[in-house]
Amino acid sequence: MRRSWTTAVRERIETELPLENALPDRQPAFVRSTVYLFGVGTLASLLTVIGSGLVLAIFGPGWWHTTTVGAFVNSVHLFSVQLMFLFLALHFFAQLVMATWRRGRGVTWMIGAFSFFAAIVAAFTGYASQTNFEAQWIAVSAKDGFNAIGVGSLFNTLNTGQMLALHVAVLPAALSLLVAWHVVLVRRRGVSPPIEDGEEMRP
Amino acid sequence: MLAAIFDLNGPQRFVEWGWLRITVPNLIVVGLLVVAFFVAVRTRMSSR
Numbered sequence: 419m420r421r422s423w424t425t426a427v428r429e430r431i432e433t434e435l436p437l438e439n440a441l442p443d444r445q446p447a448f449v450r451s452t453v454y455l456f457g458v459g460t461l462a463s464l465l466t467v468i469g470s471g472l473v474l475a476i477f478g479p480g481w482w483h484t485t486t487v488g489a490f491v492n493s494v495h496l497f498s499v500q501l502m503f504l505f506l507a508l509h510f511f512a513q514l515v516m517a518t519w520r521r522g523r524g525v526t527w528m529i530g531a532f533s534f535f536a537a538i539v540a541a542f543t544g545y546a547s548q549t550n551f552e553a554q555w556i557a558v559s560a561k562d563g564f565n566a567i568g569v570g571s572l573f574n575t576l577n578t579g580q581m582l583a584l585h586v587a588v589l590p591a592a593l594s595l596l597v598a599w600h601v602v603l604v605r606r607r608g609v610s611p612p613i614e615d616g617e618e619m620r621p
Numbered sequence: 622m623l624a625a626i627f628d629l630n631g632p633q634r635f636v637e638w639g640w641l642r643i644t645v646p647n648l649i650v651v652g653l654l655v656v657a658f659f660v661a662v663r664t665r666m667s668s669r
Binding site: 450451453455456504507511 | 654660661662
């Protein structure tokens with residue numbers, strides 16, 4: 419009898435990511451270092467960004483520009499982004515000096531790098547979607563750069579609809595998938611252990 | 622209240638050192654990041 423794809427997916431998950439690895443209740447002693455909190459700090463900030471962004475998307479620019487509650491949620495969105503990038507910078511630097519691409523974690527590192535790139539593009543489209551004079555200034559300044567590299571007709575920063583759609587739909591979906599993939603890979607391989615004497619730095 | 626302490630009206634102030642040119646707020650943030658990194662490396666979470 420042919421195996422169904424659901425069976426194949428279930429067996430693959432059971433082999434690659436057993437529940438003990440996916441939701442562990444114990445970690446190695448070295449994970450007690452506070453430096454391991456930067457990753458979860460980035461995740462917590464991202465969740466705040468998405469939550470506040472959903473509220474902004476529901477009520478719209480007329481609300482976030484004119485009401486005090488709207489301005490507050492707008493500020494929560496902005497400052498959680500700032501925090502996310504601060505934690506991300508620390509997380510990235512900590513993983514760099516710990517060479518955490520070792521022992522088969524190269525793909526985890528690459529997915530993290532792609533997430534970083536997606537987060538940067540998401541932030542830039544967010545600046546262009548504020549619907550204020552700053553957004554106009556940024557979009558007008560940025561268009562010359564994109565025209566210069568020949569992608570102006572595809573990615574038009576002066577097209578507020580395109581910037582907003584990318585910012586609230588395409589990029590959050592891409593970023594969420596990449597971050598979820600990154601976390602699954604971390605859980606699959608476990609937290610990268612400290613570097614041993616004489617250990618090679620290869621992936 | 623912070624706006625009353627830090628006057629945010631006016632042009633940016635820069636720190637210039639050779640080829641390096643950075644705004645004061647960005648320099649403060651970079652400094653805080655460096656401090657946070659070394660504090661995190663030196664501290665341990667309590668074990669349960």
